Ligand SMILES: Cc1cc2nc3c(=O)[nH]c(=O)nc-3n(C[C@H](O)[C@H](O)[C@H](O)COP(=O)(O)OP(=O)(O)OC[C@H]3O[C@@H](n4cnc5c(N)ncnc54)[C@H](O)[C@@H]3O)c2cc1C
Ligand code: SF4
């Protein structure tokens with residue numbers, strides 16, 4: 001085996017690399033861009049761990065409960081147990097790496113985040129992801145100098161090298177020269193969420209194009225939970241994307257309202273008194289959709305004018321600047337118009353508690369996977385999931401493979417064949433996006449989903465597609481099919497035609513797998529066709 | 532000039548097919564969709580296809596690096612109307628001069644294609660500087676405050692572009708190394724990081740002319756002067772940081 005191959009250098013990839021290196025294992029850290037450009041640097045609000053520093057008697061069991069409940073009991077229970085129990089250790093480790101978390105009187109403090117009854121989110125003002133990434137990048141550099149981590153930025157994942165149902169390694173290409181490389185060994189996918197399937201309308205980065213996920217899908221790797229797409233309630237439109245207004249804005253006292261009969265109607269406080277503005281994201285997003293529909297034409301506003309000057313200064317400084325810069329409004333003195341935007345993919349590559357995929361010798365971690373978040377991810381749990389996931393994959397590799405295991409490392413260089421070099425047509429990418437958006441909105445129903453499936457199938461017959469295009473179309477199809485077969489409402493998946501939750505029939509995650517030119521869909525733990 | 536959606540701008544883009552080929556200037560007329568359009572947005576729109584240049588030739592895909600589109604990742608640094616900055620932060624309505632915007636790649640790094648450059652030297656310099664913590668640390672609020680500011684560096688390279696003393700491969704590493712190093716120096720345990728401190732003095736502090744061109748250009752708004760203290764003289768370090776702290 002020698003070198004483990006990691007694709008993606010965000011939080012999950014870095015955590016995996018550092019864990020391997022610490023145990024003396026070598027790895028290649030391959031990514032399209034350097035770590036500083038990874039989506040992880042955008043994370044604002046914080047990372048969850050039951051540190052119990054706020055005098056609220058918090059513990060891992062409560063974190064576990066909130067996570068399972070927020071995810072509407074679809075997440076892997078054993079995995080969430082591991083995640084929440086290890087969270088305090090992870091945050092303390094990050095503190096030891098020098099992450100400048102907010103402190104008061106010499107001790108770390110935590111803030112409230114949606115869907116959680118305790119203040120459990122550790123944060124560094126409103127740039128937590130950037131702070132953690134900077135520290136992890138420096139940590140990885142230490143092992144790079146020791147020869148244990150070899151960074152290969154500017155390399156794009158093209159496809160897996162497989163042998164039947166085994167992964168033998170990866171084919172990657174230099175983004176500048178087009179030269180391609182075959183790397184053989186145990187591989188870990190850390191390629192982030194599939195934002196690029198929805199270009200221009202997510203809060204994420206353009207680098208996460210979705211190509212990697214699509215290719216894995218086409219190559220037969222099993223995916224799960226694909227219908228679960230998180231719409232973040234508070235985003236603002238900026239040139240080319242949606243810009244997130246962190247949930248911390250509500251955690252620190254921001255309130256949502258809509259103008260109704262000349263008055264401000266604080267609908268979350270009225271309709272969801274227990275958690276109010278800090279209800280889970282799916283609940284807030286849906287309520288925004290409904291109040292907007294009820295009061296035709298009116299938009300929803302986020303009112304942060306009640307937040308103290310000192311809180312702005314010490315806990316949300318970057319946010320205030322960013323909003324001002326992007327909208328021209330000082331959120332301290334005026335409410336800002338907000339709308340739901342696609343923010344996170346709970347679904348992705350199906351992994352087990354050790355982060356193994358359905359393909360032998362292939363692991364995956366971070367937002368490209370599906371395991372911890374079920375039907376709705378709680379804010380602050382995904383950075384945690386990415387770090388814990390990367391670490392868990394590394395630990396399993398260390399335990400399962402000897403240093404000399406597997407085949408010789410082989411790097412053969414040639415230039416990328418036309419078949420793999422051809423990019424997906426931009427027009428097509430946007431057409432697929434629009435088809436998906438009409439079927440996979442915040443509120444869904446059978447006829448819209450079926451209409452989208454039919455449109456996609458028409459599109460399939462229109463012309464010959466290149467490999468990347470085919471992969472994208474098949475993955476898009478899987479997203480819709482999974483939304484179709486879940487004939488109930490749960491978390492992020494709300495079906496107007498089936499507004500109730502049905503645990504008996506739909507109490508597990510959907511899966512999708514592409515084999516021999518045919519896609520199979522179903523519910524995990526049940527046999528095919530039972531849906 | 533107030534430029535709303537609808538008023539055309541002339542984008543003059545310095546292009547080249549690859550590292551070996553000759554650069555050429557391509558002029559494209561672009562009609563902004565709104566007054567918030569940025570250079571990054573215009574480049575994405577043009578890359579959707581269907582644009583022709585001044586001479587009527589179809590515009591091929593323009594290579595440029597991007598990721599966050601919100602000034603947080605440093606990918607899209609380029610020279611815009613002569614000044615280095617982030618394409619996703621440059622609003623057409625604010626920067627256009629008489630309807631013309633000139634877009635070029637950063638000049639201190641090898642160009643790989645069109646507006647894309649290879650900034651590997653920045654990573655190499657940090658590696659040479661031994662920019663890491665050898666041991667786990669326990670920091671206080673003051674250290675956290677300093678570390679926070681220094682950790683915001685985007686590794687965009689704009690500071691190097693304007694620095695009179697930096698050139699790729701030279702002994703002087705510039706603020707793109709100095710700022711991340713400052714985070715570590717602020718946090719180091721007493722007997723850690725001897726090599727880093729030595730390297731900081733040699734490759735950053737001593738070579739810097741303190742002209743502070745880097746401070747005004749930094750798109751993250753990092754006060755580079757605060758990072759510029761002689762690291763092994765704790766007193767100087769504290770005094771400079773202390774004073775800047777109060778000013779904030
Ligand atoms: C605006 C915003 C705010 C957020 N705030 C929070 C928060 O407060 N708390 C929280 O817990 N979570 C938050 N999240 C979510 C969280 O940041 C991400 O889920 C998490 O950081 C993902 O880490 P990752 O390692 O899986 O992937 P990423 O950080 O996305 O990294 C993906 C890596 O894969 C590489 N890559 C992608 N495709 C390819 C390819 N084809 N070939 C080669 N390399 C490739 C990329 O270059 C990159 O290095 C936020 C997300 C956004 C967008
Ligand atoms: S102060 Fe001047 S010499 Fe020093 S790093 Fe900045 S631009 Fe370069």
Ligand code: SF4
Nearest residue numbers: 684685687688690749
């Ligand atoms: S100091 Fe500022 S200009 Fe220099 S690399 Fe960092 S973010 Fe860019």
Ligand code: FES
Nearest residue numbers: 599600604605619
């Ligand atoms: S694309 Fe990230 S800074 Fe411009």
